Amino acid sequence: MKVALFGATGMLGSGTLIECLGHPDVHEVVSVVRRPSQSSHPRLREIIHDDFLDFAPIASSFTDCDACLFCLGVSSAGMSEEAYRHVTVGVALAAATTLLEASSQITLCFISGMGTDSSEKGRVMWARVKGEAENRLCELPFGAVWLFRPGYVQPVKGVRSRTRLYNALYAVVGPLYPVLRRAMPASVTTTEKVGLALIRAAREGAPRQILENRDINELAEAERHVLG
Secondary structure (H helix, E strand, O other), X not given: OEEEEEOOOOHHHHHHHHHHHOOOOOOEEEEEEOOOOOOOOOOEEEEEOOOOOOOHHHHHHHOOOOEEEEOOOOOOOOOOHHXXXXXXHXXXXXXXXXXXXXXXXXXXXXXXXXXXXXXXXXXXXXXXXXXXXHHHHHOOOOOEEEEEEOOEXXXXXXXXXXXXXXXXXXXXXXXXXXXXXXXXXXXEEEHHHHHHHHHHXXXXXXXXXXXXXXXXXXXXXXXXXXXX
16 A cells, blocks of 8 residues: 655654554555654655645655545644634645545545534634535545544654643653543544554545544554454
8 A cells, every 4th residue: 555644743643654664554655744754764755845735746756645644733722713724724635636636546534633523613713624624625536535533642652742742741641541541432542543543444444434532443453453
């Protein structure tokens, strides 16, 4: 499986990259980043690209891609709705358009978030905009679109957030994760599980289009079983 990955320098994207490079069914990862990730692997092709609203110059890199794992995202904190939409919807649609031109039957796995508002009419700004992004992507002629809505994600395998405050939070919560997992199985997951679930959905499909934390964890466990 040839995979296009967006967001590999972020927490979820870097966790997903680890799982892709360690997976026997992923023979190539085309990772699009604004700055080098410092990752090196025989199956990794990293593309440095500045304009995330125009991917046409690198379209040929996506030829014959089987799936796109879209893990790119920013916090809405301090952003206007217009600015957040520009990044969240604009970048996703720009990538989607180019991907479809290069590989018409490609599968899209899109990382959204728990609480995303599919109606686009709710009071929470980020949720409306994420819902808009999901809805616009689902209107496009992908082979399949799987929408991932993780809640709390604990970084593992050395993965770190680019936000210092979040890293402090994860350091505190990390030892408590086993307790959270038992107490709130539908609300917590890990970067490893998200990565495995993305690969599973890209290759085998999923039981439903919108995948909440419980679905993500179940897909990840199914993939672990296959891997042995």
